[in-house]
Amino acid sequence: xxxxxxxxxxxxxxxxxxxxxxxxxxxxxxxxxxxxxxxxxxxxxxxxxxxxxxxxxxxxxxxxxxxxxxxxxxxxxxxxxxxxxxxxxxxxxxxxxxxxxxxxxxxxxxxxxxxxxxxxxxxxxxxxxxxxxxxxxxxxxxxxxxxxxxxxxxxxxxxxxxxxxxxxxxxxxxxxxxxxxxxxxxxxxxxxxxxxxxxxxxxxxxxxxxxxxxxxxxxxxxxxxxxxxxxxxxxxxxxxxxxxxxxxxxxxxxxxxxxxxxxxxxxxxxxxxxxxxxxxxxxxxxxxxxxxxxxxxxxxxxxxxxxxxxxxxxxxxxxxxxxxxxxxxxxxxxxxxxxxxxxxxxxxxxxxxxxxxxxxxxxxxxxx
Numbered sequence: 001x002x003x004x005x006x007x008x009x010x011x012x013x014x015x016x017x018x019x020x021x022x023x024x025x026x027x028x029x030x031x032x033x034x035x036x037x038x039x040x041x042x043x044x045x046x047x048x049x050x051x052x053x054x055x056x057x058x059x060x061x062x063x064x065x066x067x068x069x070x071x072x073x074x075x076x077x078x079x080x081x082x083x084x085x086x087x088x089x090x091x092x093x094x095x096x097x098x099x100x101x102x103x104x105x106x107x108x109x110x111x112x113x114x115x116x117x118x119x120x121x122x123x124x125x126x127x128x129x130x131x132x133x134x135x136x137x138x139x140x141x142x143x144x145x146x147x148x149x150x151x152x153x154x155x156x157x158x159x160x161x162x163x164x165x166x167x168x169x170x171x172x173x174x175x176x177x178x179x180x181x182x183x184x185x186x187x188x189x190x191x192x193x194x195x196x197x198x199x200x201x202x203x204x205x206x207x208x209x210x211x212x213x214x215x216x217x218x219x220x221x222x223x224x225x226x227x228x229x230x231x232x233x234x235x236x237x238x239x240x241x242x243x244x245x246x247x248x249x250x251x252x253x254x255x256x257x258x259x260x261x262x263x264x265x266x267x268x269x270x271x272x273x274x275x276x277x278x279x280x281x282x283x284x285x286x287x288x289x290x291x292x293x294x295x296x297x298x299x300x301x302x303x304x305x306x307x308x309x310x311x312x313x314x315x316x317x318x319x320x321x322x323x324x325x326x327x328x329x330x331x332x333x334x335x336x337x338x339x340x341x342x343x344x345x346x347x348x349x350x351x352x353x354x355x356x357x358x359x360x361x362x363x364x365x366x367x368x
Contacts, residue, residue, distance in 0.1 A: 174255055
Protein backbone atom coordinates (compact mmCIF):
# COMPACT_ATOMS: atom_id res chain seq x y z
CA UNK A 1 0.00 0.00 0.00
CA UNK A 2 1.28 3.47 -0.91
CA UNK A 3 0.08 6.76 0.52
CA UNK A 4 0.09 9.13 -2.47
CA UNK A 5 -1.16 12.40 -0.96
CA UNK A 6 -2.07 13.53 2.52
CA UNK A 7 -3.53 16.82 3.78
CA UNK A 8 -4.78 17.97 7.17
CA UNK A 9 -6.52 21.11 8.32
CA UNK A 10 -7.03 22.35 11.88
CA UNK A 11 -5.66 19.09 13.29
CA UNK A 12 -4.12 19.47 16.76
CA UNK A 13 -1.43 22.19 16.25
CA UNK A 14 -1.52 21.95 12.45
CA UNK A 15 -3.44 24.78 10.79
CA UNK A 16 -2.93 23.41 7.27
CA UNK A 17 -0.36 20.99 5.86
CA UNK A 18 -0.18 18.78 2.79
CA UNK A 19 2.50 16.64 1.18
CA UNK A 20 3.20 13.81 -1.22
CA UNK A 21 5.24 11.07 0.46
CA UNK A 22 7.88 9.22 -1.51
CA UNK A 23 7.10 5.65 -2.58
CA UNK A 24 9.72 4.27 -0.20
CA UNK A 25 11.29 6.47 2.50
CA UNK A 26 9.95 9.83 3.64
CA UNK A 27 11.58 11.65 6.56
CA UNK A 28 9.68 14.34 8.46
CA UNK A 29 12.20 16.27 10.53
CA UNK A 30 11.99 19.13 12.97
CA UNK A 31 12.34 20.04 16.61
CA UNK A 32 10.09 18.58 19.26
CA UNK A 33 6.61 20.06 19.51
CA UNK A 34 6.35 21.13 15.86
CA UNK A 35 3.64 18.65 14.83
CA UNK A 36 5.58 15.68 13.42
CA UNK A 37 3.80 13.11 15.58
CA UNK A 38 0.47 14.80 14.93
CA UNK A 39 0.99 14.32 11.20
CA UNK A 40 1.76 10.60 11.57
CA UNK A 41 -1.20 10.25 13.90
CA UNK A 42 -3.53 11.71 11.25
CA UNK A 43 -2.26 9.12 8.74
CA UNK A 44 -2.83 6.31 11.23
CA UNK A 45 -6.48 7.35 11.58
CA UNK A 46 -7.05 6.25 7.97
CA UNK A 47 -6.90 2.66 9.24
CA UNK A 48 -10.15 3.27 11.14
CA UNK A 49 -8.42 2.85 14.48
CA UNK A 50 -8.33 5.38 17.29
CA UNK A 51 -5.27 7.51 17.95
CA UNK A 52 -2.23 5.51 19.02
CA UNK A 53 -1.65 8.23 21.63
CA UNK A 54 -5.00 7.89 23.37
CA UNK A 55 -7.31 10.76 24.20
CA UNK A 56 -10.76 11.72 22.98
CA UNK A 57 -11.58 12.50 19.35
CA UNK A 58 -12.41 16.11 20.22
CA UNK A 59 -8.82 16.59 21.39
CA UNK A 60 -7.65 16.05 17.81
CA UNK A 61 -9.18 19.37 16.75
CA UNK A 62 -7.12 22.55 16.85
CA UNK A 63 -7.99 24.51 19.94
CA UNK A 64 -10.91 26.90 19.58
CA UNK A 65 -12.15 25.45 16.28
CA UNK A 66 -15.19 23.24 15.69
CA UNK A 67 -13.72 20.49 13.49
CA UNK A 68 -10.65 19.13 11.70
CA UNK A 69 -10.36 17.56 8.25
CA UNK A 70 -8.03 14.83 6.96
CA UNK A 71 -7.96 14.06 3.22
CA UNK A 72 -5.79 11.43 1.52
CA UNK A 73 -5.28 9.31 -1.56
CA UNK A 74 -3.71 5.87 -1.35
CA UNK A 75 -2.84 3.14 -3.83
CA UNK A 76 -3.35 -0.51 -2.94
CA UNK A 77 -0.87 -3.19 -3.94
CA UNK A 78 -3.40 -4.27 -6.56
CA UNK A 79 -3.28 -0.83 -8.20
CA UNK A 80 -6.64 0.42 -6.91
CA UNK A 81 -6.64 4.07 -5.84
CA UNK A 82 -8.90 5.22 -3.04
CA UNK A 83 -9.75 8.66 -1.68
CA UNK A 84 -10.27 9.11 2.06
CA UNK A 85 -11.86 11.96 3.96
CA UNK A 86 -12.14 12.21 7.72
CA UNK A 87 -14.01 14.95 9.55
CA UNK A 88 -13.42 15.17 13.28
CA UNK A 89 -15.98 17.13 15.24
CA UNK A 90 -14.88 18.96 18.38
CA UNK A 91 -16.47 21.47 20.69
CA UNK A 92 -19.14 23.50 18.92
CA UNK A 93 -19.16 21.22 15.86
CA UNK A 94 -22.97 20.96 15.79
CA UNK A 95 -23.27 24.67 15.03
CA UNK A 96 -20.93 24.08 12.08
CA UNK A 97 -23.10 21.22 10.79
CA UNK A 98 -20.58 18.52 11.75
CA UNK A 99 -21.22 15.38 13.78
CA UNK A 100 -19.23 14.89 17.00
CA UNK A 101 -16.32 12.46 16.82
CA UNK A 102 -14.84 11.02 13.64
CA UNK A 103 -16.88 10.44 10.48
CA UNK A 104 -15.50 9.17 7.19
CA UNK A 105 -16.00 9.08 3.46
CA UNK A 106 -14.40 6.63 1.05
CA UNK A 107 -14.37 7.62 -2.62
CA UNK A 108 -17.06 10.18 -1.83
CA UNK A 109 -19.39 7.68 -0.16
CA UNK A 110 -20.42 8.47 3.42
CA UNK A 111 -19.40 5.59 5.71
CA UNK A 112 -20.64 7.09 8.97
CA UNK A 113 -18.25 6.22 11.78
CA UNK A 114 -14.55 6.32 10.95
CA UNK A 115 -14.19 2.77 12.27
CA UNK A 116 -15.93 1.66 9.06
CA UNK A 117 -12.69 2.50 7.23
CA UNK A 118 -11.15 -0.65 8.73
CA UNK A 119 -9.93 -3.00 6.02
CA UNK A 120 -9.25 -0.25 3.46
CA UNK A 121 -5.95 1.24 4.61
CA UNK A 122 -3.27 -0.80 6.32
CA UNK A 123 -0.56 0.71 8.49
CA UNK A 124 1.72 -0.20 11.37
CA UNK A 125 2.76 2.54 13.76
CA UNK A 126 5.85 2.23 15.94
CA UNK A 127 6.35 4.92 18.59
CA UNK A 128 8.65 5.14 21.62
CA UNK A 129 5.75 4.12 23.86
CA UNK A 130 5.63 0.77 22.04
CA UNK A 131 9.12 0.01 23.34
CA UNK A 132 7.39 -0.36 26.72
CA UNK A 133 5.13 -3.05 25.29
CA UNK A 134 7.01 -5.76 27.19
CA UNK A 135 7.66 -4.10 30.55
CA UNK A 136 4.44 -2.08 30.61
CA UNK A 137 1.01 -3.02 31.91
CA UNK A 138 -1.21 -5.81 30.50
CA UNK A 139 -3.57 -3.07 29.28
CA UNK A 140 -0.96 -1.92 26.77
CA UNK A 141 -0.50 -5.43 25.41
CA UNK A 142 -4.26 -5.95 25.15
CA UNK A 143 -4.54 -2.64 23.29
CA UNK A 144 -1.82 -3.76 20.88
CA UNK A 145 -3.66 -7.02 20.11
CA UNK A 146 -7.11 -5.44 19.78
CA UNK A 147 -5.87 -2.62 17.53
CA UNK A 148 -4.25 -5.16 15.21
CA UNK A 149 -7.38 -7.29 15.08
CA UNK A 150 -9.68 -4.31 14.45
CA UNK A 151 -7.57 -3.33 11.46
CA UNK A 152 -7.37 -6.83 9.98
CA UNK A 153 -10.89 -8.05 10.74
CA UNK A 154 -13.51 -5.26 10.71
CA UNK A 155 -16.03 -7.63 12.29
CA UNK A 156 -13.94 -7.71 15.44
CA UNK A 157 -14.77 -4.07 16.09
CA UNK A 158 -18.46 -4.87 16.53
CA UNK A 159 -17.70 -7.80 18.84
CA UNK A 160 -15.31 -5.68 20.88
CA UNK A 161 -17.88 -2.90 21.21
CA UNK A 162 -20.57 -5.33 22.39
CA UNK A 163 -18.25 -6.67 25.04
CA UNK A 164 -17.14 -3.24 26.26
CA UNK A 165 -20.76 -2.01 26.40
CA UNK A 166 -21.89 -5.04 28.43
CA UNK A 167 -18.83 -4.70 30.68
CA UNK A 168 -19.56 -1.03 31.39
CA UNK A 169 -23.20 -1.81 32.17
CA UNK A 170 -22.33 -4.67 34.50
CA UNK A 171 -19.68 -2.64 36.31
CA UNK A 172 -22.16 0.20 36.84
CA UNK A 173 -24.58 -2.33 38.32
CA UNK A 174 -21.91 -3.86 40.57
CA UNK A 175 -20.81 -0.46 41.88
CA UNK A 176 -24.32 0.29 43.13
CA UNK A 177 -25.68 -3.22 43.57
CA UNK A 178 -27.68 -2.52 46.74
CA UNK A 179 -30.05 -0.19 44.90
CA UNK A 180 -31.30 -2.78 42.43
CA UNK A 181 -34.08 -5.27 42.91
CA UNK A 182 -33.76 -8.45 40.93
CA UNK A 183 -29.98 -8.08 40.99
CA UNK A 184 -29.25 -11.72 40.23
CA UNK A 185 -31.43 -11.73 37.11
CA UNK A 186 -29.82 -8.52 35.84
CA UNK A 187 -26.35 -9.92 36.40
CA UNK A 188 -27.33 -13.13 34.58
CA UNK A 189 -28.33 -11.05 31.56
CA UNK A 190 -25.04 -9.15 31.47
CA UNK A 191 -23.02 -12.31 32.09
CA UNK A 192 -24.61 -13.99 29.08
CA UNK A 193 -23.80 -10.98 26.87
CA UNK A 194 -20.21 -10.88 28.16
CA UNK A 195 -19.73 -14.60 27.57
CA UNK A 196 -21.09 -14.46 24.03
CA UNK A 197 -18.97 -11.51 22.90
CA UNK A 198 -16.01 -12.47 25.10
CA UNK A 199 -15.92 -16.00 23.72
CA UNK A 200 -15.68 -14.60 20.19
CA UNK A 201 -12.90 -12.22 21.26
CA UNK A 202 -10.94 -15.10 22.77
CA UNK A 203 -11.30 -17.15 19.59
CA UNK A 204 -10.16 -14.27 17.37
CA UNK A 205 -7.27 -13.39 19.67
CA UNK A 206 -6.10 -17.02 19.86
CA UNK A 207 -6.16 -17.53 16.07
CA UNK A 208 -4.35 -14.26 15.37
CA UNK A 209 -1.73 -14.59 18.08
CA UNK A 210 -0.77 -18.14 17.19
CA UNK A 211 0.56 -16.94 13.83
CA UNK A 212 1.87 -13.62 15.16
CA UNK A 213 3.91 -15.27 17.92
CA UNK A 214 5.57 -17.70 15.51
CA UNK A 215 6.73 -14.77 13.35
CA UNK A 216 7.81 -12.72 16.39
CA UNK A 217 9.89 -15.58 17.83
CA UNK A 218 11.61 -16.10 14.48
CA UNK A 219 12.28 -12.36 14.23
CA UNK A 220 13.77 -12.24 17.72
CA UNK A 221 16.00 -15.20 16.86
CA UNK A 222 17.36 -13.29 13.86
CA UNK A 223 17.83 -10.12 15.88
CA UNK A 224 19.77 -11.92 18.59
CA UNK A 225 21.73 -14.01 16.05
CA UNK A 226 20.39 -17.14 17.74
CA UNK A 227 22.08 -16.35 21.05
CA UNK A 228 18.83 -16.62 23.02
CA UNK A 229 15.24 -17.58 22.41
CA UNK A 230 12.14 -15.52 23.07
CA UNK A 231 8.73 -17.14 23.43
CA UNK A 232 5.36 -15.42 23.40
CA UNK A 233 2.16 -16.95 24.73
CA UNK A 234 -1.46 -15.92 25.14
CA UNK A 235 -3.11 -16.17 28.56
CA UNK A 236 -6.86 -16.46 27.81
CA UNK A 237 -9.43 -16.04 30.54
CA UNK A 238 -11.35 -19.12 29.34
CA UNK A 239 -11.29 -21.84 26.71
CA UNK A 240 -14.44 -20.61 24.94
CA UNK A 241 -17.72 -18.79 25.48
CA UNK A 242 -19.30 -21.60 27.52
CA UNK A 243 -16.29 -21.91 29.77
CA UNK A 244 -16.17 -18.11 30.12
CA UNK A 245 -19.80 -17.99 31.28
CA UNK A 246 -19.08 -20.55 34.00
CA UNK A 247 -16.01 -18.63 35.17
CA UNK A 248 -17.89 -15.32 35.22
CA UNK A 249 -20.70 -16.83 37.27
CA UNK A 250 -18.23 -18.45 39.66
CA UNK A 251 -16.58 -15.05 40.17
CA UNK A 252 -19.81 -13.27 41.11
CA UNK A 253 -19.07 -13.09 44.85
CA UNK A 254 -15.63 -11.61 44.07
CA UNK A 255 -17.22 -9.20 41.59
CA UNK A 256 -19.71 -7.96 44.20
CA UNK A 257 -16.90 -7.38 46.69
CA UNK A 258 -14.70 -5.61 44.16
CA UNK A 259 -17.49 -3.63 42.53
CA UNK A 260 -16.32 -4.65 39.05
CA UNK A 261 -16.12 -7.63 36.72
CA UNK A 262 -12.95 -9.56 37.57
CA UNK A 263 -12.99 -12.22 34.82
CA UNK A 264 -12.93 -11.88 31.04
CA UNK A 265 -10.92 -10.73 28.02
CA UNK A 266 -10.49 -7.29 29.63
CA UNK A 267 -8.18 -8.95 32.20
CA UNK A 268 -6.11 -11.08 29.84
CA UNK A 269 -2.42 -10.72 29.07
CA UNK A 270 0.32 -11.74 26.68
CA UNK A 271 3.24 -13.53 28.33
CA UNK A 272 6.81 -13.12 27.10
CA UNK A 273 9.79 -15.23 28.16
CA UNK A 274 13.41 -14.75 27.19
CA UNK A 275 15.69 -17.70 27.89
CA UNK A 276 12.86 -19.24 29.87
CA UNK A 277 12.54 -16.25 32.23
CA UNK A 278 9.74 -13.70 32.49
CA UNK A 279 10.89 -10.88 30.21
CA UNK A 280 8.96 -8.25 32.14
CA UNK A 281 10.65 -9.07 35.45
CA UNK A 282 14.07 -10.35 34.40
CA UNK A 283 14.75 -9.13 30.85
CA UNK A 284 17.32 -6.41 30.28
CA UNK A 285 16.21 -3.19 28.62
CA UNK A 286 17.86 -4.33 25.40
CA UNK A 287 16.08 -7.68 25.51
CA UNK A 288 12.75 -6.05 26.23
CA UNK A 289 13.20 -3.65 23.32
CA UNK A 290 14.16 -6.52 21.02
CA UNK A 291 10.98 -8.36 22.00
CA UNK A 292 8.84 -5.26 21.38
CA UNK A 293 10.56 -4.69 18.03
CA UNK A 294 9.89 -8.32 17.09
CA UNK A 295 6.18 -7.95 17.90
CA UNK A 296 5.81 -4.81 15.77
CA UNK A 297 7.65 -6.34 12.82
CA UNK A 298 5.53 -9.47 13.17
CA UNK A 299 2.41 -7.28 13.09
CA UNK A 300 3.51 -5.83 9.74
CA UNK A 301 4.29 -9.29 8.35
CA UNK A 302 0.95 -10.65 9.52
CA UNK A 303 -0.93 -7.86 7.74
CA UNK A 304 0.87 -8.70 4.50
CA UNK A 305 0.13 -12.42 4.88
CA UNK A 306 -3.57 -11.95 5.65
CA UNK A 307 -4.39 -9.13 3.23
CA UNK A 308 -1.76 -9.50 0.51
CA UNK A 309 -0.99 -5.80 1.01
CA UNK A 310 2.17 -4.40 2.57
CA UNK A 311 1.26 -1.89 5.30
CA UNK A 312 2.56 1.65 5.40
CA UNK A 313 5.15 1.86 8.18
CA UNK A 314 4.88 4.89 10.48
CA UNK A 315 7.97 5.27 12.69
CA UNK A 316 7.56 8.09 15.18
CA UNK A 317 11.05 9.08 16.37
CA UNK A 318 11.68 5.46 17.26
CA UNK A 319 15.14 5.23 15.66
CA UNK A 320 16.63 7.58 18.24
CA UNK A 321 15.44 5.21 20.96
CA UNK A 322 17.22 2.15 19.48
CA UNK A 323 20.91 1.32 19.51
CA UNK A 324 22.81 0.95 16.24
CA UNK A 325 22.28 -2.81 15.83
CA UNK A 326 18.54 -2.70 16.44
CA UNK A 327 18.17 0.39 14.27
CA UNK A 328 19.89 -1.32 11.36
CA UNK A 329 17.84 -4.47 11.89
CA UNK A 330 14.58 -2.51 11.82
CA UNK A 331 15.52 -0.61 8.67
CA UNK A 332 16.59 -3.83 6.98
CA UNK A 333 13.31 -5.55 7.80
CA UNK A 334 11.06 -2.78 6.45
CA UNK A 335 12.64 -2.59 3.00
CA UNK A 336 10.07 -2.99 0.24
CA UNK A 337 7.45 -1.04 2.18
CA UNK A 338 6.59 2.65 2.20
CA UNK A 339 8.10 4.14 5.34
CA UNK A 340 7.32 7.51 6.90
CA UNK A 341 9.47 8.38 9.86
CA UNK A 342 9.96 11.39 12.07
CA UNK A 343 13.28 12.57 13.42
CA UNK A 344 14.75 15.59 15.19
CA UNK A 345 17.99 15.15 13.22
CA UNK A 346 17.65 15.75 9.48
CA UNK A 347 21.42 15.51 8.93
CA UNK A 348 21.35 11.76 9.57
CA UNK A 349 19.22 11.26 6.44
CA UNK A 350 20.77 13.63 3.89
CA UNK A 351 22.46 10.74 2.08
CA UNK A 352 19.28 8.71 1.77
CA UNK A 353 17.42 8.54 -1.56
CA UNK A 354 14.11 9.33 0.10
CA UNK A 355 12.16 12.56 0.41
CA UNK A 356 12.85 14.86 3.36
CA UNK A 357 10.30 17.32 4.72
CA UNK A 358 10.76 19.79 7.52
CA UNK A 359 8.00 20.65 9.96
CA UNK A 360 8.00 23.85 11.97
CA UNK A 361 5.06 25.30 13.85
CA UNK A 362 2.67 22.87 12.19
CA UNK A 363 3.81 23.83 8.66
CA UNK A 364 5.55 21.56 6.15
CA UNK A 365 8.17 22.32 3.52
CA UNK A 366 10.16 19.90 1.39
CA UNK A 367 13.95 20.15 1.72
CA UNK A 368 14.95 17.13 -0.41
